[in-house]
Amino acid sequence: MTAPAEDLVCSRKGCRAAATRAVLWRNPKIHDESRQKVWLACDEHESFLQEYLAKRSFPVRTCAVEAIPPDAG
Numbered sequence: 001m002t003a004p005a006e007d008l009v010c011s012r013k014g015c016r017a018a019a020t021r022a023v024l025w026r027n028p029k030i031h032d033e034s035r036q037k038v039w040l041a042c043d044e045h046e047s048f049l050q051e052y053l054a055k056r057s058f059p060v061r062t063c064a065v066e067a068i069p070p071d072a073g
């Protein structure tokens, strides 16, 4: 990740806050285990997005935006 943090915006609908966290997840029905989807999150919405996915029983974890795996997307 070489882009400045200011260019990363929270994935929560309607939120324009700078993203500081990444939510890494996959849907086991359509993604194999090597795939990781990334949603960006501001401090406020990290838990919202994580819980949204966890409720669907999707594997989910979070990390700092600086720590997003290069193969995730």
Ligand SMILES: [Zn+2]
Pocket (backbone or CB within 6 Å): 010, 011, 012, 015, 016, 017, 041, 042, 043, 044, 045
């Ligand atoms: Zn947000």
